[in-house]
Amino acid sequence: MSAAAVPTVDADIETALLEAFPGSSFVFQATIDQIPTYWISRSDSKEILAFLKNKYEMLFDLSAIDERMRTHREGQPASDFTVIYHLMSLTHRRDIRLKIALAEADLNVASIHQVYPNANWYEREVWDMFGVTFTGHPNLFRILLPPTWEGHALRKDHPARATEMPPFRMDDARQDTEQEALRFKPEQWGMKRKHGKTEFMFLNLGPNHPSVHGVFRIVLQLDGELIVDAVPEIGYHHRGAEKMAERQTWHSYIPYTDRIDYVGGVMNNLPYVMGVEKMAGITVPDRAKVIRIMMAELFRISSHLVFYGTFAQDVGQMSPVFYMFSDRERLFRIVEAITGGRMHPAWFRIGGVAQDLPNGWEAMIKDFIDWMPARLDDYEKMSMQNSILKQRTQGIGAYNSAEALDWGVTGPNLRATGFDYDMRRDRPYGGYDQFDFEVPVFQNGDCYDRAQVRVAEIRESLRIIEQCLHNMPAGPYKADHPLTTPPPKERTMYDIETMIHHFLNVSWGPVIPAGECTMTIEATKGLNAYSLVSDGGTNSYRTRIRTPSFPHLQQIPLISNGLMIADLIAIIASIDFVMADVDR
């Protein structure tokens, strides 16, 4: 990890906090990622967060930890459930983490949705998963699990496996109850059924609809064809990935990360393995870093190609998707030759990658980077310059940078609003500081510009891959460290010590030292972060996955109200989300 990857720390923040809140206590906690972490008191949490909003414009993440079974909590205040706020300043390039300790008997904390609007869904998620009540929250219902669910899934005493729970049965009675529970009740959301002489229609779009890109449901309040209000409903794709991390070893969790942003492939492995490496103190060799960057950028192109094709299709162009998918196949041939897999190679390892690049990889990469630019020129003419596509997307679903930051929007969707921020350039990680590339920025923040950012990014990714091709360092593809997986085997037959360590690291998995670490990357759709808590065991005590698509969906009503249904389809297409990246 380069020196620049260390977050810029605001040294004066503690003084500023103490000055503004003289009666309050701030307990500092040292973390491995060096993000300043303070335990604050529950009584004035809302005021503290409001005060910090001037310094940290974005609520990056809000989650919780069930601390009841944790053994290594040295120096931390007593807590049964801890609510964590991760604030981020993109302009100053720094983070701060605030924690609130809660006792099991009194799980209440003030809602901050008025301070940071995107807290709304995060708080609902914490309520759903941990049962923490946020006082003052307008609609604290379940968000990920069905409304009929009992219990809070991320609590340590909730069963993890489906096979630990009663067998699943779907009889008519259950079907009726579940369907009834999913029925949309406008009153629950404070919506009126009529206004004056206008009677509103409520349209249920999804959870299965060709243009919602997966199992996503959005309920529209309509006046004719105009959208008065919209309520996105998620949770139809909740695979319990965070709970899964608590029973998989640090190593065997890697395949699950692939399936978070399922068109992002190994890009998902990156923040996870980098987080674990930071906790384990592993330095990754240069060759592994460059291989990782090359593969991640290939998958960025793959993801953007899927976006490009489906975006054009959703606004009415039938043929582009066939061209983009054929290029994606071309790309998958390379991925398959290198990793052996297509969509989910799970190919990164703690300490490096699974194997070295195969002989002849250079020619394949070279063919691809020679092939793509001309194709992109074609697509430009075919799609982006098409007048109908322009009419359907220009000026539609626009928001500005301030709104984007308020709602936690990152990645291409933020850069489309003229906000020039790319983690790869501005807070480089994993070796990106060694590469020369531009960050495409567009100004209008509408559907068209969101597409333009991605199209331009494909070309930049090609540039990065070309630099990888020409500057691939020699050397090992994995770090020589006892905690890497699979562990080094060469010396195992010579002394019993290494033999035992090897045996344990393979059968039980590596033991990662206790601590907390958050690792953020610029993924295909925005900022993706893994917050890992190790209790000094062979598996994670708590894994929190902050995905970019979750806040992006929350923002849909803001940009679609007042438009037509057809515009909403263009907006949904331009946001570029996959449901696994929302519900995890």
Added chain:
Amino acid sequence: MEWSLSKADETIPLTDVDSAVDEHLKRNLVMTNLEDMLAWGRKHSIWPFNFGLSCCYVEMATALTSRYDASRFGAEVIRGTPRQADMIVISGTCFLKMAPVVQRLYEQLLEPKWVISMGSCANSGGMYDIYSVVQGVDKFLPVDVYVPGCPPRPDAFLQGLMMLQDQVGKERRPLSWTIGEQTVIKPDKNSQRDRLMESRMQATDLREPDSV
């Protein structure tokens, strides 16, 4: 039907009249029974429902695009509504919250209808033995073909589709509610593992992954 190739300057001997008539009949006349004919028609005109759950759906969609091209098998007419479709591919994880929706969509498909379970999650829950996932869609839907993989390659999906077509071609259904037996006779499902075990065991030299 008999075909022969000849050079342009060759004189082609005239066929005798009888065989010409035979040939004409062969080309234009099919002798079959109604049941077989219907089964043949069903087999080659499967209309899939545009339905996807997760990762597998991307590979299923890839199977429809140019390189794989599912339309070669007469199954490219993707329908947006279950009422016009006769096959549903459960492509992805079957979530508890989604199960009642899947059930309703299945009920809305018109008879005769078939189900392909695509990918490990839909087959058995796969790697997701977790509180929010139904451990296999066959817990509540009758599955005709299981396609293994996580996700299966588009070619594997196409193989599954062809196997389903094969089954549909062999299936016997009542011609009308007034004629004959009212039961649907489905062919036995055979396990590919059992069928191919012997030939697979023959493969001893596997390609090294060290070069492309």
